[in-house]
Amino acid sequence: MRYEGFIIEEFNSYNAEQIIEMIKQQNHCIHLYGAGIQSRTIITILEELKLADKIQLYDSNKSKQYSKFCGYEIKPPKDIDNLDSAYVIVTCCFPTQILRDLNPRHKPMSALPFYYQYKCLLKNDNLHSEGLNYSRSKCDIEREFLLYETEINKMTAKLDPGILKLKSVDAVVTEGCSLKCQDCSNLMQYYNKPKSADINLLIESTDRILQSVDHVYEWRILGGEPFIYKDLSTYLDYLSEIPKIGSIIIYTNGTIVPKPELLNSIASSRSFVDISNYLELSRKAHDLIQACKSKDIQYALKDPIWTDSGRIHPHKGESNQQLKEKFFNCCTNDVLTLLHGYIYHCPFSANLINLSSKYLNEKDRISVLEHDPQILRTMLTSFYKDVEYLNSCNFCNGRDYTVDLIDTAIQTRKVLDLPK
Numbered sequence: 260m261r262y263e264g265f266i267i268e269e270f271n272s273y274n275a276e277q278i279i280e281m282i283k284q285q286n287h288c289i290h291l292y293g294a295g296i297q298s299r300t301i302i303t304i305l306e307e308l309k310l311a312d313k314i315q316l317y318d319s320n321k322s323k324q325y326s327k328f329c330g331y332e333i334k335p336p337k338d339i340d341n342l343d344s345a346y347v348i349v350t351c352c353f354p355t356q357i358l359r360d361l362n363p364r365h366k367p368m369s370a371l372p373f374y375y376q377y378k379c380l381l382k383n384d385n386l387h388s389e390g391l392n393y394s395r396s397k398c399d400i401e402r403e404f405l406l407y408e409t410e411i412n413k414m415t416a417k418l419d420p421g422i423l424k425l426k427s428v429d430a431v432v433t434e435g436c437s438l439k440c441q442d443c444s445n446l447m448q449y450y451n452k453p454k455s456a457d458i459n460l461l462i463e464s465t466d467r468i469l470q471s472v473d474h475v476y477e478w479r480i481l482g483g484e485p486f487i488y489k490d491l492s493t494y495l496d497y498l499s500e501i502p503k504i505g506s507i508i509i510y511t512n513g514t515i516v517p518k519p520e521l522l523n524s525i526a527s528s529r530s531f532v533d534i535s536n537y538l539e540l541s542r543k544a545h546d547l548i549q550a551c552k553s554k555d556i557q558y559a560l561k562d563p564i565w566t567d568s569g570r571i572h573p574h575k576g577e578s579n580q581q582l583k584e585k586f587f588n589c590c591t592n593d594v595l596t597l598l599h600g601y602i603y604h605c606p607f608s609a610n611l612i613n614l615s616s617k618y619l620n621e622k623d624r625i626s627v628l629e630h631d632p633q634i635l636r637t638m639l640t641s642f643y644k645d646v647e648y649l650n651s652c653n654f655c656n657g658r659d660y661t662v663d664l665i666d667t668a669i670q671t672r673k674v675l676d677l678p679k
């Protein structure tokens with residue numbers, strides 16, 4: 260199965276021990292493409308293997324280049340192009356974009372075989388946490404690599420026309436939030452009268468989607484703030500019975516500790532709680548972590564990095580080619596989003612169209628319950644695999660490494676107006 264000229268099976272199933280032996284014997288370097296969450300872990304492993312002097316680190320984000328990450332200088336990827344051959348481990352959770360940039364004479368390798376072979380070397384006291392406000396844990400890292408695995412699975416499923424396995428579905432259970440971030444990429448700052456999901460519609464539309472697909476690797480629950488949704492416990496109890504869902508993730512801002520009934524549903528559905536660490540704004544994060552520990556719930560506390568992607572812009576007038584590029588590079592272009600019975604391509608598009616019908620283009624969404632499961636499967640397949648850009652992209656800054664980084668979670672009192 261080929262993607263961008265590379266054989267996926269070779270990319271994702273090599274013998275990590277053999278590669279390490281070759282690097283040692285032939286005195287090669289090992290090149291890590293992507294200076295972020297995955298490379299932190301791979302660097303720790305390489306250091307434990309006494310290969311620190313062989314590490315070369317690259318990133319296409321110009322703002323990172325020539326700075327240091329975990330003690331290694333980040334170089335521009337064009338430096339890899341100058342090498343005749345190279346062992347390149349793709350240490351970025353969006354390997355599709357990186358494979359497009361690499362030359363087939365190099366030997367790109369997924370980070371997964373390497374991680375699975377050597378994760379036994381990771382200990383809670385040797386993990387790089389540079390630049391983070393919290394200490395990483397092995398559970399946190401396991402989830403990072405699960406995300407990576409989901410990306411690879413998405414690549415193979417996209418190449419196989421008979422399979423419909425979705426990387427993820429974001430179920431928006433409420434438009435309300437306990438914070439009001441002026442740059443919320445889910446556009447909560449534009450809601451005047453936020454509504455929550457009708458639980459019957461939510462369960463019926465979830466059910467119809469799941470009848471139509473082969474698998475969903477992650478069913479993610481978000482808002483706004485999902486812990487203000489009064490029917491969350493009912494929804495989790497329903498989801499926990501569905502074998503087609505790989506894992507359930509709840510995204511929270513760390514301001515609320517759920518009541519015991521909800522904590523029990525989180526625990527029994529084996530949901531993973533992903534806590535955004537907005538420091539003093541996430542005032543209950545510590546209590547939430549204690550509650551998770553008391554119920555044996557898996558969780559991670561994360562320092563979010565925000566790009567300037569949370570504002571609705573006037574129509575940008577970009578060409579079709581520019582829109583295709585923006586969509587291709589976008590890190591949420593395949594984060595299918597369920598909101599009030601419609602499925603959209605990304606949370607921005609879902610909330611944009613939900614906020615005002617002036618942004619509606621029927622190609623950007625599917626009304627889930629209007630179609631029987633077989634027809635819905637055909638529509639979802641084409642929606643998921645063939646769309647090249649959305650009408651919504653015209654109003655969006657994009658979400659990729661070229662978009663400026665901004666401060667996280669700056670609060671606003673005022674509901675923002677939609678552009679004229």
Ligand code: SF4
Pocket residue numbers: 436437438439440442443444445446447448482483484512668
């Ligand atoms: S980014 Fe801020 S406003 Fe948006 S959902 Fe998260 S906490 Fe709420």
Ligand code: SF4
Pocket residue numbers: 585586589590591592604605606607608649651652653655656657658
């Ligand atoms: S609207 Fe387009 S560019 Fe913006 S987040 Fe969605 S897919 Fe990405």
